[in-house]
Amino acid sequence: MQTTSSPGNESRHKIELALGERINALISATRALSERSAAHFHPRLQPAAFHIARWLYAFGPARPSEVAEAVGMDRSSTSTLIGKMRSLGLLDSSPAPDDRRSIIVRLSAEGRQRVAATLEERGKEFYTRTQDWSTDDLARLVELLGRLTAERSSETES
């Protein structure tokens, strides 16, 4: 399955570049939406809390430092935000099984519901783009994106 050094490599590389550009276009196109969602996520929380909550929503429970690394925020801000979200009941924490210094944070039912509501509400405009897509294409895109994001850090650790 490794095609890294076979001929025909060049067009493969072109496709990979094209994928990079498309993903970047998607991220650019959704950035305004992200920021506005973050701003409206919770009236008593800073915008960045939404990025944390959304990551937990997408990838499940994790340690604070893992979250900070994954969303590109520093640990102290992440820690503060996590504290606030916990006191608002949006997420719970439990001790990490393998390291007593550490904890595992996870969205509470309310937190999950609130993220879902924010995504749903703010995403409406964007998803009108797929109105005239065939269900097949839609399903294929879902499947491919799923594969793209499935990996979850299992190899970024040492």
Add this chain to the structure above:
Amino acid sequence: MQTTSSPGNESRHKIELALGERINALISATRALSERSAAHFHPRLQPAAFHIARWLYAFGPARPSEVAEAVGMDRSSTSTLIGKMRSLGLLDSSPAPDDRRSIIVRLSAEGRQRVAATLEERGKEFYTRTQDWSTDDLARLVELLGRLTAERSSETES
């Protein structure tokens, strides 16, 4: 092609929801990358300049207010950043043909090159995820993402 009111609608809606979740997972997964790219884009520019440059890279020349709206920043910050990028030679502006109050900004060759370099450099880690994909799947994903982001504001205006 409009299936909006036919039966079988419910599974359609499920797929649309799933797409939303996948796109959000992708955005969450790439957020750290975005922020770090933004921070390293140019030593004399604030991070947000990268978001502007990247949008222009993806969607082409536009008016400042259009850019601000699209990337979810306010106009004053956008204006300032555009000024700085212009003085650094990363982008050019020309008068808008239809409105003499307005201008059109576009990436210069150097700006385009610098965005591409940033994307390339910082994106390496991420794109290892597709190493064992078939070229077919890769191409399909490129095509579908292209359709998703193709529209470019032609209907968000009045």
Add this chain to the structure above:
DNA sequence: TGATATGGTGGAGATATGCAAACCACCTCA
């Protein structure tokens, strides 16, 4: 055991960005 490293938390100061308001040039409409 001791020495050093790491995860989480908190604070102090610097910076980036948002928000509000003012201004000018220009557009639109009456």
Add this chain to the structure above:
DNA sequence: TGAGGTGGTTTGCATATCTCCACCATATCA
């Protein structure tokens, strides 16, 4: 023509976030 609106720019201010830095509890390694 005049009145009010809009695009771009600039300024002042509020706030969010980052960058260190220190601290504690625990882990790891000698």
